[in-house]
Amino acid sequence: MGYSMRFTAVERQPLPPFWGSNPASRTSKSAVRQEILAESISCLGLGLIGRNSLPFNFILWTLHPYHIVMHIESTDCLIVIDVQNDFCPGGALEVPHGDEVVPVINSLLGKFAHEVMTQDWHPADHFSFASNHPGKSPFETTELDYGEQVLWPDHCVQGSYGAEFHPELKTTGAEMSLRKGYMKNIDSYSAFYENDRKTPTGLTGYLNSRGFQRVFLTGLATDFCVGYSAIDAAREGFEVYVIEDACRAIDLDGSLDRSKQDMHNAGVHMIDSTAL
Numbered sequence: 001m002g003y004s005m006r007f008t009a010v011e012r013q014p015l016p017p018f019w020g021s022n023p024a025s026r027t028s029k030s031a032v033r034q035e036i037l038a039e040s041i042s043c044l045g046l047g048l049i050g051r052n053s054l055p056f057n058f059i060l061w062t063l064h065p066y067h068i069v070m071h072i073e074s075t076d077c078l079i080v081i082d083v084q085n086d087f088c089p090g091g092a093l094e095v096p097h098g099d100e101v102v103p104v105i106n107s108l109l110g111k112f113a114h115e116v117m118t119q120d121w122h123p124a125d126h127f128s129f130a131s132n133h134p135g136k137s138p139f140e141t142t143e144l145d146y147g148e149q150v151l152w153p154d155h156c157v158q159g160s161y162g163a164e165f166h167p168e169l170k171t172t173g174a175e176m177s178l179r180k181g182y183m184k185n186i187d188s189y190s191a192f193y194e195n196d197r198k199t200p201t202g203l204t205g206y207l208n209s210r211g212f213q214r215v216f217l218t219g220l221a222t223d224f225c226v227g228y229s230a231i232d233a234a235r236e237g238f239e240v241y242v243i244e245d246a247c248r249a250i251d252l253d254g255s256l257d258r259s260k261q262d263m264h265n266a267g268v269h270m271i272d273s274t275a276l
């Protein structure tokens with residue numbers, strides 16, 4: 001698939017009052033600009049000045065006359081990964097601040113013409129549950145036929161409240177809801193492939209037959225189901241964007257850093273929702 005970036009440069013905006021002293025006072029455009037340059041500067045090891053300090057923001061504003069806005073196309077699809085009660089605070093496999101993705105995703109749902117949602121959907125005797133491995137505790141690992149598997153607390157059991165979408169997530173506009181992880185002997189982090197990395201869920205065929213070219217991923221958790229889905233989507237030839245502020249991570253033993261590196265290596269783009 002040909003690679004194309006559909007960006008529009010927008011002229012520099014005037015510096016708003018108190019810009020930089022209060023993140024909420026910044027415009028979304030300036031926030032985008034700040035993120036882009038903050039990443040660049042932190043990469044250069046120049047993070048000596050606080051990101052929200054006035055001098056830092058002034059430097060960014062001075063140096064960077066343009067920022068990036070992406071236009072959403074009819075061939076774009078927003079994919080919402082596993083925003084389910086069990087992954088939100090109070091749930092069986094709570095992702096810290098997982099519920100904070102809901103308003104961000106809801107605001108995006110109105111911008112995309114096409115949306116797909118996924119649900120982790122396990123039988124009660126699922127092999128990914130520590131409770132089904134005597135002597136094992138949640139978050140330990142075990143060897144299954146397809147390799148190492150993290151053992152989780154029982155979560156997203158089919159038909160349970162925990163498996164339902166977060167009650168405030170707007171789901172009515174979704175064109176498809178895909179369930180995964182329903183086979184007893186195999187887990188499925190990715191929305192595209194089970195954890196043996198060979199058994200497809202069918203999502204690639206669906207997206208291709210609908211003519212989608214770019215996918216924008218949101219949801220839970222950044223370093224597991226979102227990350228695996230993003231890498232598989234890139235592998236399947238889609239142009240992939242992970243909307244970072246519409247995701248939250250579990251971050252188990254450095255898993256977030258590893259996932260970000262793997263996504264970067266796979267050619268996945270990380271963006272902020274303010275770029276859309």
Ligand SMILES: [Zn+2]
Pocket residue numbers: 120121122128155156181
């Ligand atoms: Zn699961």
